[in-house]
Amino acid sequence: MSVAADTIPAKPRRRLPGNVRIKAFAYLLVAPAILLICGLVAYPFLFAIWVSFTDMVVGSVGNFVGFKNFEYLAGTATFYSAIWNTIVIVLVSDVLKLGIGLGLALLVHQNLPGRGIFRSFLMLPWAMPAFVAFLTWRVLYQPIGGGINLILTQTGLYPEVVDFLGSRSTAMGSVIVASVWRGFPFWFISILAALQSVPKELYEAAIVDGASTWQRFWNVTIPSLMPVIIVTTLLSSIWTANGFEHVWLLTAGGPSDATMVFPVLAYYGMQTQRIGEAAAVSVYMLPVLGILVIFATSLMMRREE
């Protein structure tokens, strides 16, 4: 719009005297949010990058040390565990959440009587506080007092008691199951909303053209869902890669780094007061994360227009 008006509608009413006032009003309204975001997000973000290049510890300002923190981290085994585990958690849990969310959304999208009740129940894990969900799973996984071992042994599905969170072979899988349980409703509801907004005419046209059910699914449903699936994948990957609660409350990164991820590693760095190194852990994630965020931002901005 190239009309010389400050409000979006191009109304040729006597606006000019108030022009500056309207602009000032607009800036005044947006200022608190922008100032807070600059102070509490943008500045700390840049500050974190600076800190990662210093030897800051609690109570000292720290000196510039170049890439020393990054080199130090790259020499530790824990760091490589964190890289690998973060990739595994993001990939496996997002694929599972997509599969479960899509499947359940398709089921609920049918005109089944009672689908509203199913939808309400399926959303429950998301309505629970995350810390409650993961503490509950921690109890569920216990060898003594845990519901999963109880069911496995009593039904005879698996005779031995498993220390799900305490052994290296099962810890990661257990963390993933719990975070899928808590995270799938977001996918479910996003996909369901997208399904409901697919124009009926597309299906009717496909039927007229003689498309089979599978052809309609692959050529109408999936392409219509693609934009939502891409945005959801990006958002979910960013959140999962930076999730702290699920690992911290279930395993705290153990046993022996089997579930160590970046945010938990950074938190441990913070606890040992070596702030420079802790910040370097976070900053290591930036390149990959930055790409995801820029990609997500431009997709979301574009669809907003």
Add this chain to the structure above:
Amino acid sequence: MATLAEVASAAPAGSASAQRRLIIARIVSYGLLAVAVILVLFPIYWMVITSLKLPREIYRVPALWPQTFTLANFDKLLADGSFLLAIRNSAIVATTVTVISVIISSFAAYSMVRFRYRFRGVFGRLILFAYLTPGSLLFIPLSIVMAQLRLGNSLQGLILVYLTFSLPLSTWLLQGYFRGVPRELEEQGMIDGLTRFGALIRITLPLSAPGLAAVAIFTFTGAWNELLFALVLTTSESVRTAPLALNYLITSDVLPWGPLMAGAVISSVPLMILYFVAQRFMVAGMAEGAVKG
């Protein structure tokens, strides 16, 4: 739509085989949904049932149904008052963040939707970046900044920090809702003597009530749930929030599952009530955020 029911309905209506396929499709669908619902409910059931069990039943004779129900775990958790204090702190923080965030973000969203000015695009991008900047990047620098502002280890500090995630999301979501309010209504109001600010307060905000509700609930929930910032920013017990109080229960040597699950139940209650009262708004808002953007 390639759903099972439509496979059936695509066949000639009234034919016996179509009928049969429809019934089978229904049974399969209900079966799958029932399994999903059971998997969703079981952990919640376990949380509640563990909170109501005696210690000996939790540790020695685990069973799906307790022999005796007891409120002993709740008594034990609440005995010294520290958990109630944590719940109170959580309520204060979450409510304050919600009020501040809704006000500031609705002003910002309104400004960006209704006016054109030079930095509008930059602001929009900044807000979206801030929304997607993860807390795990910010907790280290924010803890230093809060210490410098002498707001470390205080509820005020937590409130300020929680605005980092609530403001961007709220502003982003509210922009979508405000766009749906017809500009003509505001202009009508202004002809009738309202100022622009009056039009925002009297016309746009009431018409965006579902959006405001969604945003308020998301903000409250986010603040109520937050663990990492609270863990880093607070040290003394007097400013612990509910997630922190429970976190410290499991870092002790003896793991008190009963009281822990009692705390989990109590912490869930406010959010569950919110969910059942306002599900409509939450689901719409959630879909809005990711789907329509």
